[in-house]
Amino acid sequence: MTDTPSPWTTAMPEAQFELMRRILAAPSPVGLEGAMTYGVLAPYFESFAPEGWQLHQYKGHAGVVLDTHPGCDDMFKVMLIGHADKIRMQVRSIGEDGKVWINTDSFLPTTLIGHEVKLFSENPDAPGEYRVIEGGTVEALGAIHFADPGVRAGDKGVKKEQIYLELQIHGENKKQQVLNLGVRPGDTLILDRPIRHGFSPDTFYGAYLDNGLGCFVTAEVARLIAEAGGTDNVRVLFAIASYEEIGRFGSRVLAGELRPDAVIGVDVNHDYVAAPGIGDRRMQPLEMGKGFTMSVGAIASEQLNRIIESTAREQGIPMQRDMVGVDTGTDGMAGVLAAVDCVATSIGFPIRNMHTISETGNTRDVLAAVHALAASLKALDKLPDPHREFRDNHPRLDQAGALGHQGAEKPNTETPEVSD
Template identity: 30%
Template sequence: MPLPDVLRSLLTATGPSGYETAPAKAFADACAPFAAVETDTMGSVTARVAGTGGGKSVAIVGHIDEIGLIVTHIDDKGYLNFIGVGGWDPVILVGQRVEVSTRAGVIPGVVGKKPIHLLKDDERKRAAEIKDLHIDIGAKDGDEAKALVRIGDVAVISGDPVELPNDRIAARALDNRLGCFVAYEAARLVAEAGGAPGDVIATAVVQEEITFAGARTFAHAVRPDVAIVVDVTHATDAPGIDEKENGSHPMGSGPVIERGSTIHPVVSEKLIETADAEGIAYTLSASARFTGTDADAIHISRNGIPSGLVSLPLRYMHSPVELIQLDDVLNAAKLIAAFAQGLAADTSFAR
């Protein structure tokens, strides 16, 4: 199947944590035809499909930010020093082409390091660190570079999504524009079906990769009755992944439903029941103490919000070649839409 246009628009928008305006706008524009859209002061976007029967409100939450780079220094020769926004394996950055977002628009650059021919023996034996790298935008000197780029400008690795066989897609920012796409698609399915008993709120939150800030402020302000966080997890059919440690979630096995200490048991059980009833393939995952997702912030907001987590099997996380299978993504949206439509107004979340 072709890459959906909405997902393409999300993946090609530049938006590291704290700088999510472009992908947030893409999300808002996609939801506007069927939902009431609002953006808060943090930059998080909600798209509300009104309920039809006074039921419980369900928020479907993906995070709209991606990992990136931020410029910290510009030297006299015009090279840009940077640090990571979010978690990077610096080895991935070596030799990459990047897009630097500036006040005048996006400008291209490349990540450079000392060539292997010039490395001393001890340097060859260790992996590159971010401090060993720089961005080269082709400036002739520091003055020219500083006229184009300011300290605090951000960059992402350059590259369009690639469509592979078996309905598989490789791209940067699948973590977690996928979650936002699932939120959009689930809400769209609900709206197309005439609504759910309660409001369904597709949500794109900011700054998950650094602080969970968007999830914290969204949950406090909107206070949904139930929240389903959608994020990615490691596909366990990739080389080097130990299923004993990470569970069994190969690509094509469907959405991953989380069970665990911070996940509300009623929510997880109803997701499982819904998947079984709808004939949607899924796998289970277990967590204790925390999930590493926005669910960690949402479930303890105010006096507590019953929260679930649905994840998508993904290879090569936090790289420019993250890889997923589209039917896993679409089935996650179908599962959550059916969950929202089947959530009775009198459902009890008492433990």
């Protein structure tokens, strides 16, 4: 979609931004991911997939996998994973006054108040048929005038049990008006905010960057690999998983089914520099606009990371190291959670306001991830024997060389940064 030698240094082409917008806009709450996987991504995969590539489908979930070498189980298999599922709010109960009480799932209750949502209701008379109600807003207090003094002063918060959907129901038999719509406990709600270009250059904002962005990156890496003629020695599995927001269950099923030798989770990360009120926690200074992120720690393979980091340096692609401790927090854990022997890591892009209606990202970080991953897959494909490469070259800290004091002069070896 661009002829620029270094696409991560320039604005994302509008056609590519529109693809990203369509992927993120697909209504794909947990357990109902088909709108993204089958409605947007599968047709996109099919538009560029070379003859011989195959799209895998599954019974228990709507995840899909685009496979470059189906059936070639002896090849070194690399699985890139984005997850299609969005945080799923649900109807909890219906009040006599017409209020539709809902759960908040992984949202802070206060971040939901006043925002528009879509309610997807399964037709009680025709199971499997879904209808959508638009125009409702999430509320809790109704008005500041009805809040107790602690809430009005900001000393107290809003409890999740206070959250309801406002459908502007009025008149007689308010509860029955809702029941007549066929709305029932368990029906799904999602935030209604497609992404838009932001005020600052190369930025965008909206709901559910987590993790339509990972799916977009995975799809664009697949396109670049297809346009480059595919791979010869590595079988690549471009996976779109489900159920990540409730425990990363979908990706571990994919790993269990296809048994990859390498897993790379692709998911959003935090902009810690911009995060308010966490200065005393001394988080790593990940920052939007400074490039993609790579996980270090937990199950992240130092060998796989070395290939990605070396490739990014060779290409001049900006990268930030992310300390993840005991858990990557992403589908990069899929292999170990599925008891599959594989190297793994997690690639991301710093965003702001995660799990809100105004998540914010930078297109240059996203493009940096796309091109770093595509180049890394090509580097893996050039290895004479990837299986032996990873079996025989585990880091040996007992062989570490001594390191002495290096003085105070600043070396001229800074990581390339995105130009303005």
